[in-house]
Amino acid sequence: MLVISRRLFFYLVTAAVAISLDFLIPRLIPGNPVDAILSHMQGVTITPAIIHALDLQFGVNAHASLWGQYVHYWNDVVHGNLGVSSGNGFEPVSTVIRQALPYTLGLIGVATVISFVLGTVIGALVAWKRGSWLDSLLPVVTFFQAAPYFFLAFLAIDLFAITLGWFPSSRAANATDFPAFTWPYLTDLLDHAVLPALTIVVASAAGWIVGMRNVMLTTMDEDYVLIAAAKGLPKRRVIWYAARNAILPSVSGFALAIGFIVSGALLTEIVFSYPGLGSLLVQAVSDNDYPLMQGLFLIITFAVLAANLIADFVYVFLDPRTRQEA
């Protein structure tokens, strides 16, 4: 368990850095964020209490020292107090985020798992059939890897939602539906999730395909694969022996990839008007809603760290060598 506790320590440090950045950025950058927020406010009565709350959050007119503010900020974050969202009638940021979080977790979580499994299988096959027609997949995959996620989302909407009319083009469910654990609502939810999920899978599977192919090519040269083939084992078993060793770097590469994927997926949500964190992000940008931006940064970072921790557990489960060290 030494490995896990070391990783856990690393993630805690990363979370602390994220919280500190969140605290420091508004204070380091010139200009007064409170004035900027207030100048964007229309139709909302701004009470002195609101101004005071914003002042506190950004350290404007603060009487406490920077260190005092920092301690105060930590106290707030630990208690789940992320400030108030100026773009949402000064509701607490945590409430605003809580409403959107399940959509993003569901969509990106499922899409990432599908893309990982699919990409790894295809990558192993491409490597195994080296020199066959499957190699011509690589340029196609390269294109999808290089294209911005949100551009693929444009294409998916134009093709599947508008031209073919197979799937709805926006939102997570029909406006007339009432959220409930009923069959019609769940199918509706699924119907709306197909296109965004497809976009994320197509855009992110490319990375897993290339990664798995490259490691697999190296693994296939190992002696035990040669022996397995020489013993006359069925081809499927031989591929399995090679693939399950080649998959380890893919799992550990997850840590580096998940940040990219989440970033791209959030932009995908915007194109689909999916009511997740991505849509909140664009709303925060257009409203100059700094507290919401900061809250989103923290929550998204924490989610990515949690995903990485899970990947670490999987890695320890898959690779006995990491367990031996402990």
Add this chain to the structure above:
Amino acid sequence: MAVGIGTEQVTGGVPRPDAALPGMAPRRQRALRLPRSPKIIAGLAMLAFFVLLSVIGPLVAPYSPDQIFANSPVPLPPSAAHWLGTTNLQQDVFSQLLVGGGDMLLVAFIAGVIATALSVVMGVTAGYLGGLADDLLSMLANIFLVMPALPLLVILFGFLGKSGSNDLFLIGFIISVTGWAWGARVLRAQTLTLRNRDYIDSAKIIGERRSRIIFSEVLPNLTPIVASSFLFTVLYAVGTYTAMAFLGLVNPNWSWGGMLYYAQGANAELTGYWWWFIPPGLAVALLGTSLVLLNFGIDEFINPRLRAAGLSRRSARRQARALRSQQFALTPVVRTQQIHAEEGQA
């Protein structure tokens, strides 16, 4: 964007360091080997096209990108007057496309240079010094790798506001801050394997200064990895700048991401105005493809085992036959060289 997942694994864990010793190959051979890969040729050609486009694009654009034409209420499809149609404000899409690449490439280049410099300093220092310095620098790099860049950039650009949205150097610098860690990690790994080589030991024994060892013995052997990490950062910066313009966080007039920003704002994808959003998206995707191709080419140069796909079609077929007859795959390194030798004789 989901880039670097694969390439990181290849270069990051260069499996046989011996394969990654381009410095030992005779110079002539190296010069011949690089351009032979079709991936490198295709990537370079496409990249050259886009660089050329960004330089002469504004000069040859038929109209000004924000000039407003006839008062049609809806975007007009491509016609003789407007090759790629018009936007909802009746601006010429083709002109916007021609003008839109310049700033982005400049930002990407600035970000690439700064991030590569940072990653070389951090990675080589960590790998060469080892010990506590290595632990701290590696941790810093890993923190920046794990942290999702997009929301961080959103708060940075958000708080910078108007002052940050036009300053290309500042934008490039901010992007590079979030993009150096990958290169540092890869360079550190390779420096670690170089550090214990005999020739480094002998340089130490002769009494060469540490700076000379690093600059003359270590760095030259990292060249392909530095190049690959530079390309990766440029690719990352292209994607990030496009995303920031798409979100409206940097000035969208005019870049390809900015065109997508306006297209999304006018629901172009819902109303079927494909001529408005496909050209800029395709341009970003193709520019990205050229950079990924170049990176693959360098990966294959570093790790010859990956090179099967880079063979000419005839030899690839021959190789596929050979592989099929054996039921399992052997490394093509030796065979490839034989094929090249045969081709040379023929």
